[in-house]
Amino acid sequence: MIVKATQNFFKKRDRLVDKKLITLEQYQDTISIFKENPKNKEIRPHKISCKKSYTIISITVVPQTQVRILINVKECEDETIYIASWIGKHREYERIIKDKRNCKSLFVGCEDTELL
Numbered sequence: 778m779i780v781k782a783t784q785n786f787f788k789k790r791d792r793l794v795d796k797k798l799i800t801l802e803q804y805q806d807t808i809s810i811f812k813e814n815p816k817n818k819e820i821r822p823h824k825i826s827c828k829k830s831y832t833i834i835s836i837t838v839v840p841q842t843q844v845r846i847l848i849n850v851k852e853c854e855d856e857t858i859y860i861a862s863w864i865g866k867h868r869e870y871e872r873i874i875k876d877k878r879n880c881k882s883l884f885v886g887c888e889d890t891e892l893l
Contacts, residue, residue, distance in 0.1 A: 785862075793865070803838050825874050
């Protein structure tokens with residue numbers, strides 16, 4: 778499984794760590810769980826309807842924080858790539874998923890990412 782993230786994602790993650798809303802270890806544990814089994818109930822994965830022909834998966838940073846990670850699934854050069862494009866508090870997450878226009882910013886090109 779190939780999991781990547783955007784530069785903006787890393788900046789948001791670092792801000793959450795600086796504010797002590799999550800630890801780097803919690804983040805790393807969550808990503809490890811996702812890579813092992815994206816359907817693991819511990820990270821509470823679920824698909825978000827955002828835009829036709831695009832898939833977004835929402836996961837919760839463990840253990841059961843109020844921080845969500847949004848991952849979009851893309852086909853890049855005949856491979857399925859999981860791209861972490863957003864991380865933030867549940868309140869912000871709800872705003873994003875309620876307004877479909879916000880979803881557009883979650884979809885980035887494969888070349889605009891780095892491996893996790």
